[in-house]
Amino acid sequence: MLHTLSIGELGRSLNSGQISSVELTRVFLARIERLNPALNALITLTAERALNAAAEADRRRAAGEQGALLGIPLIHKDIFCTDGVRTSCGSRMLDNFVAPYDATVVTRLKAAGAVMLGKANMDEFAMGSSNETSFYGPVKNPWDTTKVPGGSSGGSAAAAAARLAAFTTGTDTGGSIRQPAALTGVTGVKPTYGRVSRYGMIAFASSLDQAGVFARSAADAAIVLKAMAGFDPRDSTSVDVPVPDYPATLGEPLKGLKIGLLREFFDGLEARNTALIHDALKIYRGLGAETVEVSLPHLPLSVPTYYVVAPAECSSNLSRFDGVRFGYRCENPVDLLDLYKRSRGEGFGAEVKRRIMTGTYVLSAGYFDAYYLKAQKVRRLITDDFRAAFQQVHLLIGPTTPTPAFAIGAKIDDPVTMYLNDIYTIGANLAGLPGLSLPCGFVEGLPMGLQLIGPHFSEAKLLNAAHLFQQATDWHSRSPRGYE
Amino acid sequence: MSLTRQDVEKIAHLARLSITEREMPVYVTSLSSIVDFVDELSRAQIGNVEPMAHPLEGQHQRLRPDVVSESDNHEKYQANAPAVQAGLYVVPRVIE
Numbered sequence: 001m002l003h004t005l006s007i008g009e010l011g012r013s014l015n016s017g018q019i020s021s022v023e024l025t026r027v028f029l030a031r032i033e034r035l036n037p038a039l040n041a042l043i044t045l046t047a048e049r050a051l052n053a054a055a056e057a058d059r060r061r062a063a064g065e066q067g068a069l070l071g072i073p074l075i076h077k078d079i080f081c082t083d084g085v086r087t088s089c090g091s092r093m094l095d096n097f098v099a100p101y102d103a104t105v106v107t108r109l110k111a112a113g114a115v116m117l118g119k120a121n122m123d124e125f126a127m128g129s130s131n132e133t134s135f136y137g138p139v140k141n142p143w144d145t146t147k148v149p150g151g152s153s154g155g156s157a158a159a160a161a162a163r164l165a166a167f168t169t170g171t172d173t174g175g176s177i178r179q180p181a182a183l184t185g186v187t188g189v190k191p192t193y194g195r196v197s198r199y200g201m202i203a204f205a206s207s208l209d210q211a212g213v214f215a216r217s218a219a220d221a222a223i224v225l226k227a228m229a230g231f232d233p234r235d236s237t238s239v240d241v242p243v244p245d246y247p248a249t250l251g252e253p254l255k256g257l258k259i260g261l262l263r264e265f266f267d268g269l270e271a272r273n274t275a276l277i278h279d280a281l282k283i284y285r286g287l288g289a290e291t292v293e294v295s296l297p298h299l300p301l302s303v304p305t306y307y308v309v310a311p312a313e314c315s316s317n318l319s320r321f322d323g324v325r326f327g328y329r330c331e332n333p334v335d336l337l338d339l340y341k342r343s344r345g346e347g348f349g350a351e352v353k354r355r356i357m358t359g360t361y362v363l364s365a366g367y368f369d370a371y372y373l374k375a376q377k378v379r380r381l382i383t384d385d386f387r388a389a390f391q392q393v394h395l396l397i398g399p400t401t402p403t404p405a406f407a408i409g410a411k412i413d414d415p416v417t418m419y420l421n422d423i424y425t426i427g428a429n430l431a432g433l434p435g436l437s438l439p440c441g442f443v444e445g446l447p448m449g450l451q452l453i454g455p456h457f458s459e460a461k462l463l464n465a466a467h468l469f470q471q472a473t474d475w476h477s478r479s480p481r482g483y484e
Numbered sequence: 485m486s487l488t489r490q491d492v493e494k495i496a497h498l499a500r501l502s503i504t505e506r507e508m509p510v511y512v513t514s515l516s517s518i519v520d521f522v523d524e525l526s527r528a529q530i531g532n533v534e535p536m537a538h539p540l541e542g543q544h545q546r547l548r549p550d551v552v553s554e555s556d557n558h559e560k561y562q563a564n565a566p567a568v569q570a571g572l573y574v575v576p577r578v579i580e
Binding site: 303 | 487491495496498499500501502503504510511514515517518519521522524525526527530533534535536537538540543545546548557560561563564565566567576577578
């Protein structure tokens with residue numbers, strides 16, 4: 001049962017020679033072959049490359065290397081460019097795009113010896129909260145295949161929950177790691193803005209996008225984040241702050257830690273979900289933490305703020321898709337304008353076009369001040385609220401999502417209802433803060449997530465708080481039936 | 485409806501997106517509901533708040549030394565282009 005082992009346990013088995021990376025890779029490839037058809041979690045499988053990379057990891061280990069990720073299988077979200085491998089971003093626009101270089105996240109994990117099994121399905125250009133906007137079809141939630149896995153990193157979340165890899169990568173612009181992590185019962189980390197390089201990560205909203213990780217535990221996520229994070233001169237917003245040894249600080253006692261309960265996150269939250277969060281708070285108090293209620297008065301404006309800022313940045317970023325240099329081109333364009341319009345109209349799906357048009361509208365002459373500039377100002381008010389809260393407490397806590405996973409098809413025709421899924425996650429992106437979601441119980445057999453948010457560069461503190469919770473509970477070790 | 489069909493046609497043109505007849509009514513409805521939703525921002529008391537463009541305070545755009553850092557990879561890059569001739573991207577005739 002190699003797929004049930006933690007990254008730490010797998011590393012020990014590899015180091016002792018009990019197993020090889022090639023054997024481990026075959027185990028996960030066999031699981032993908034058997035289980036993925038029902039989930040649609042992968043867009044591209046790279047089995048041959050994976051076996052070659054695993055053999056290389058085994059050679060490195062035989063030569064005396066002992067990295068924590070050496071020979072460990074992973075799946076990358078299909079938003080990260082992978083040299084020589086199709087990188088679709090879940091879009092018809094990039095269905096035929098073979099990336100000519102590796103994203104820095106890919107380079108770093110390759111250097112650490114991690115073995116890529118394939119590329120995960122996702123909402124088109126990371127725009128969605130249900131993984132239903134993918135050109136490659138919806139991803140199913142392994143806990144109930146009639147339900148969505150969340151999005152946009154839905155394939156990565158479903159793959160981690162179904163144990164199709166030891167860990168997976170994702171990106172989070174408004175909750176796209178934390179929300180699917182919550183809905184599939186895994187641990188998801190969205191680091192501080194600038195902590196992980198965005199080079200080679202296809203851009204959606206550049207002032208919000210951040211790469212992160214899905215794993216079965218905070219301890220596993222700590223190992224992966226340590227390898228992913230760090231300064232990159234090729235990303236102009238990468239921050240030159242040393243990366244702490246995240247695994248080494250796990251287990252530090254929580255005595256003296258002040259946790260703030262976000263009042264605004266409980267307005268209208270269903271009683272059963274509120275009860276789960278209160279159970280989690282009891283555990284934290286038992287671990288020595290103090291809990292107090294805090295208020296972020298501007299937080300209720302975070303969703304409308306986000307749905308101005310993110311589409312504005314998206315409309316600008318996605319203007320690069322012109323049908324000329326790469327990506328989809330329409331048939332028989334009559335002139336250059338027709339080539340642009342039809343290549344984009346046919347290459348992009350409905351939600352991406354909706355966001356591009358929303359962004360174009362809020363940036364257009366006569367509306368810029370009323371929408372874009374106003375949203376940038378409210379963004380500062382929300383950020384200032386967080387700053388004030390972190391004067392009183394070390395971490396903030398609340399639910400990750402208002403409800404557990406919803407049915408496929410339930411919200412796809414109503415964009416505003418869909419956008420409200422991210423009501424608890426968007427604030428951290430607007431303020432550039434790190435956030436983490438970890439499993440904290442079940443409602444009607446579906447997992448729910450507990451969200452921790454910390455000040456800039458407090459990932460070590462978040463991972464430690466999540467790790468100690470996971471030492472005291474076993475929600476994170478539950479598996480969906482059929483995927484044990 | 486806060487947006488008319490003409491508004492959406494204008495936005496689609498600015499965004500260089502062709503929208504089919506079938507898609508148009510859906511966009512008029514959904515974009516109107518999004519605009520109504522983000523209009524909530526008009527409730528905010530913003531006073532003299534500085535607009536915020538970067539989530540981390542005190543970060544500046546870095547400059548790098550002006551040295552060559554990329555080699556010539558045009559053949560690899562153009563392998564993804566829909567139409568290339570003699571190292572150039574081919575588009576419909578622009579100048580008669």
